[in-house]
Amino acid sequence: MxxxxxxxxxxxxxxxxxxxxxxxxxxxxxxxxxxxxxxxxxxxxxxxxxxxxxxxxxxxxxxxxxxxxxxxxxxxxxxxxxxxxxxxxxxxxxxxxxxxxxxxxxxxxxxxxxxxxxxxxxxxxxxxxxxxxxxxxxxxxxxxxxxxxxxxxQAGSSKTAKYELFQRLNTGGADLSPQEVRNSIAVSINNDFFNWLVQLASSPSFVATTRQTQAALESQAGVELALRFIAFRNIPYQSGMDVHEYLDDALINLASDENFDKDAEEENFNRTFEFLNAALGDKAFQRWDGQNFSGKFLMSIFEVLAIGLSKNLASYEAMGEVERNHSIETKAQSLNGIPVFVENSGAGIRGTTRLSKLLPVAEALIKP
Structure with a gap:
């Protein structure tokens, strides 16, 4: 065309x-x-x-x-x-x-x-x-x-036109964060879905492992992380697509899908972060330096460790608690020695590159 x-x-x-x-x-x-x-x-x-x-x-x-x-x-x-x-x-x-x-x-x-x-x-x-x-x-x-x-x-516009217009008018402005814009869209499409996302983001294990600061809570960073988790599990990421555009589209698709199984996703979400919290606590998404987990929260580790664990949940559930905690900790420690992760998670790596390279291998990297 x-x-x-x-x-x-x-x-x-x-x-x-x-x-x-x-x-x-x-x-x-x-x-x-x-x-x-x-x-x-x-x-x-x-x-x-x-x-x-x-x-x-x-x-x-x-x-x-x-x-x-x-x-x-x-x-x-x-x-x-x-x-x-x-x-x-x-x-x-x-x-x-x-x-x-x-x-x-x-x-x-x-x-x-x-x-x-x-x-x-x-x-x-x-x-x-x-x-x-x-x-x-x-x-x-x-x-x-x-x-x-x-x-x-006017009413003759496409179904999502008003959401698109709202995004264009507000995204990048000083008043609203990208996730606050998405929240507004989610409320308009499916208020129950929005409330569900907020509920997930408020779960104790999720809050503990993602170490949400007050500023992050105010900018709805936790809700965005919860959306990322659900989106990456259910909506294939198209290589090269702007990350925020991907999340916008994923939100509209998920909130509009009458067949989306929130109960199953919620169970997976809760178990994933309960296991991560038990094994690593608030160090879950910090980098392993060879001696300790330290530094700030890293999105690349969140995307690989949380998504990878969620897709291997049955295998981890079959383990005893001690074995499971040890296995999760070992997997988290090993990430910093895996070439594909190191090459695509450092400073200066674009989000589009990181997602296109790491999401496809997350399940394999965290497989026990």
Whole structure:
């Protein structure tokens, strides 16, 4: 297929429209439940009050801001895909935001800014009669009449188009890690599957062996590791494919597969990491230096040792506990002396190269 044909076909999978509308119209769409804000696509309210204030200041001063993106369903209702922070800030300010989180946040009280220091302490309406802390009618109307560009992904688009759009808008940004983007997609496709992944990532043996720090937990690194484990066992990795693209596709395929046996995979997952924890504890994915396991968590060891063990689980289950622990420890120690592992796991080795070289041999390398 030629490049021109590929472009034509790809464009047919995404049907878009867009136009400018007032902020007041956006507020009314939300109040009439014609604009849905679901936390499925990104975390709600990650902005602090200073950032919210700067955004409101931009609206008041007429400074342009990026468009919002919505997905229009078959009944014409819009689902917000990107722009949640901006829209929710406006709704919090005007007092129209609904839900438990809105009750927790309360009214938005603005801070002073470099250009508008008198914004300090201001809110949409006065806190009490005569308090003088309301924005006032003229500024309220100016905000409501400000224009925002709305880009619309229409219902005729392909099934995964809104997920693709969300990825393109958010991947690589400072606010969301790649796994947080995937989490949002997983919630949208199959919330039960997402909850299952989180459950796996929270299992004591998994947490212990992967040595998850608080920063890793916050960036959902554990959920990504759990996804990697499940994906590598069930979705063949295509050589040269970007690792994050592979994980994105694997997540969509697994979460959409009605025949995927979560119970069997969960049993394998738990037994694998229970065995690793019993044999090696928090040193499971450290490099053996000839005397000790030391250093940081290594993804290459995780991919070979965990996946290889999971595919040889029956053989390890047939052993007694002492023999099994000794065998797993010996296999972990031996990795640093196996040429194919050493050549494809060091610094400077691309993830695509590592996966294409090591995943196919993981089962054989860890076979008892």
């Amino acid at each position: 030629s490049l021109e044909s590929e472009i034509k076909e790809a464009r047919q999978t995404v049907v878009t429209d867009g136009y400018d509308m007032s902020i007041g119209e956006v507020i009314n769409l939300y109040k009439n439940e014609e604009l849905v804000i679901a936390p499925a696509f990104q975390r709600l309210f990650r902005w602090d009050d200073e950032r919210k204030t700067r955004f409101i200041e931009s609206i008041i001063l007429g400074i342009p801001f990026p468009p919002i993106f919505v997905h229009q369903d078959s009944e014409g209702v819009w689902e917000l895909i990107d722009g949640l922070q901006r829209v929710s800030t406006i709704l919090q300010l005007t007092g129209d935001l609904q839900g438990e989180r809105a009750d927790q946040l309360g009214p938005l009280v603005l801070n002073g800014t470099k250009f508008l220091p008198s914004l300090s302490g201001k809110r949409w309406t006065e806190s009490a009669e005569g308090a003088g802390d309301g924005l006032g009618t003229s500024i309220q109307l100016a905000i409501k009449r400000s224009r925002v560009r709305v880009e619309i992904l």
